[in-house]
Amino acid sequence: MPSGSNTRRRATLAMVAEAAGVSLPTASKVINGRGDVAAATRLRVEEAARELGYVPPVGRRSITPARVVDLVFDDLVSPYSLEVLRGVTEAGAETGVDVVVNRIPTGSGEPAWASTPEGWANRLKAAGREGIIIVTSELTEEQVDAFDKASLPLVVIDPLNLPRTDVTSVGATNFSGGLSATEHLLCLGHRRIGFAGGPVRAACGQARLHGYRAALEKADISPDPELTLHGPFSYPAGLEMGSQLLSAPEPPTAVFAASDTTALGVVEAARRRGLRVPDDLSVVGFDDTILATLATPALTVVRQPLFDMGRVALRTLLRLAAGESLDSHHVELATQLVVRDSTAPRRGER
The missing domain is CATH 3.40.50.2300 (Response regulator)
Structure with a gap:
């Protein structure tokens, strides 16, 4: 090869790990699509691989397949649901996670898997979901147990009930x-x-x-x-x-x-x-x-x-999926009074 050649040395996995500031096993997990890596760490490794032009050896999976979470509503058309959806999908775009929108299965007239909590949880797990976010729905203890048994992280937004105190929730004050x-x-x-x-x-x-x-x-x-x-x-x-x-x-x-x-x-x-x-x-x-x-x-x-509640729920779910511990299972974001035109002093007080 001529001495003046500017051919660059082929990037190795060790170079990716060093550039991302992680161990070689952690870099390998990311490249091979393993889910047990923190979201922020995953992003650093992926960015380092792109910048270095790293190409995995033949036969090894390319950088992380699509990561997907389920977002489940009991009401898909309300303005409340749309605002939460906007927050979840924006956070998903920022973290490289796809969001699939669904509704709570009722079992009536639906496939066999929807007839039991175990069937629902196992179907989501088999589909490779990172976890599930459920919005303003009433959960049963059987459903929560099924998600636990399937090792499927769960976050609920504004739950109508919490069957167990260890269920992770996001709400408002x-x-x-x-x-x-x-x-x-x-x-x-x-x-x-x-x-x-x-x-x-x-x-x-x-x-x-x-x-x-x-x-x-x-x-x-x-x-x-x-x-x-x-x-x-x-x-x-x-x-x-x-x-x-x-x-x-x-x-x-x-x-x-x-x-x-x-x-x-x-x-x-x-x-x-x-x-x-x-x-x-x-x-x-x-x-x-x-x-x-x-x-x-x-x-x-x-x-x-509502928008921020959606964002926080998605990021919290990814932390659970990465095996991280949470400071609190229950997060409440601040509310604020907004005065417009539908209130006025009582007659006689004006």
Whole structure:
């Protein structure tokens, strides 16, 4: 070969390991698609391999096959779900992970594997999933056990229940959100404040209810059981609860609704009775989805960081898949009161 040749030495796995600052066995795991490597470490090795132009020997797998997680909803079309989905998929793009969106299997009219928790978990494992994220769904202990037996990491977002304390979850500060929403209405002079809540068994809904009650008790107001209602986080439920609240002998002058869609149902119930929001009735929602800003009037809400909750859930799942330990199994991101046009001082206080 001529002495002036600029032919570069072929990169070796040892060179990749040195450039990435990892051991040779760790670099080998990444190149061979092993899942037991931390996400940040995997990215460093992959980047070093690309920069060095490393080509695996014939017969050895190329750099990491596609990494995939399942994202499962009980409601695929709600604005809440879309915002969480946006957060999960963006975090997936940043970490080189594909996201497959699914719904909770019901077993009815579905393939045989969907009829049992074990069948569901084993199918996901056989498909090479890194783990599963489940959003606002009610889990059974049998399902959690099945994921454990299949060594399939699980993270839940805003769970309706937690069958075991060691289930990893991501949520928001629901109690402080309920507290701040009710305190806002109290500061506007409202004393009869209704609560249009979520399902009785929903942990997030119960936390919002406890925040509502704590604010009333702090203001020396005894919570009125007739002003506390529960239903699904939905527009029809909000319409029904709003109608019931406004039909009471002493109707509320304000309502704290446990979701944006519930709040919009309450607003419609007020409209049907000839009441104006916020002149005759103040309404506060919870979530701050796109519906809150598109509503007329625009909703005052407690904003929970749905996008960030999705991002945190995906990154937490990857840490579990890599065998890393977590500082806490339960993460709560901060909520924030956002005042818009659906709340105003009580008549007589203006």
